Amino acid sequence: MTAIHRIVVLDAAPATVQARVACVLQDASGFHVLSARTQAGHDGIGNMACLLDEILKEAQWDRPDLVVVVIGPGSFTGLRTSCSLAAGLAFGYDCPVVGVTRGEALADALSAYVTQHNLDGWLCVTAARSGRWFVESAAPDSLTSGSVVAVRQADWDAPSGHWLIAGDVVDDVLLKAPGSLKAFPIPGEAGMQEIARAGLNRLQGHIAPRPALPLYVDPPEAKLPAAGLRARPQ
The missing domain is CATH 3.30.420.40 (ATPase, nucleotide binding domain)
Incomplete structure (x- = not known):
């Protein structure tokens, strides 16, 4: 090649x-x-x-x-x-x-840190809208490795064990389980x-294929026009 x-x-x-x-x-x-x-x-x-x-x-x-x-x-x-x-x-x-x-963009650094500190895996948690988070995991419980889900912040529970946390809402995530979650030392x-x-x-085939298409975890936030819908064309 x-x-x-x-x-x-x-x-x-x-x-x-x-x-x-x-x-x-x-x-x-x-x-x-x-x-x-x-x-x-x-x-x-x-x-x-x-x-x-x-x-x-x-x-x-x-x-x-x-x-x-x-x-x-x-x-x-x-x-x-x-x-x-x-x-x-x-x-x-x-x-x-x-x-x-x-998460894949950070995976090499996150996985190396997990191995070095003998953790169970890593989670990349990022802000979504309407009080929600996107959660991407290297080894999630009951999910296919590499999956991404959207969760309500109030309803999310940290997985069992000791996990590394990265993403743009690390401080908020740590409040959910401060004893079992460890923040990745490089923010952003x-x-x-x-x-x-x-x-x-x-x-080069070193990680599994994935199409270069938008990963829409949440649906688009469609809103009606302020003046209402237009009349059907005659």
Whole structure:
């Protein structure tokens, strides 16, 4: 297989709503961010294509060799936008596109910490809407490994044993079972290098296949127009 060197990373998953794009170079010494942009809010998500154009020019790439997109769990609008952009970019440049979850992007570091500290597994818990969390687990009880579920914060119970917790709501999760949960010492989302590495591992078959499609754990939050539905066309 031809070595992968130029990797475009797209991420608009977090419910906090922000867009991240980066050009990551993979060579014999590792993964290196050559150019990157982050823009908060829905304006950032709507501006992802422009941000992408900026980083490609800054990195002086005529084309990527691989596109990696974070498929969720998270913002419905962010996932739909980033996955569509990733698919269009890969089609236009005739290169592969792969998707990774937020937990998969952190998996190497989380699994190493679990092994080092003799824990039972890890959970990546991230904010959802309406008092809910997304919970992704490496070895969840009674669930297929790698599954992602949405739970009500008030109803969620920590699994038995001793688990590592990562994600953007770690402090809130620790309140549920402070004696059995251990916080991952590196807070925040996975870096663009980690996302690129996870995507390359997926492309090369080191982790199970997963389509580069939005991971919609929750349905979209559809609302009726303020003025009501329009009349049926005559």
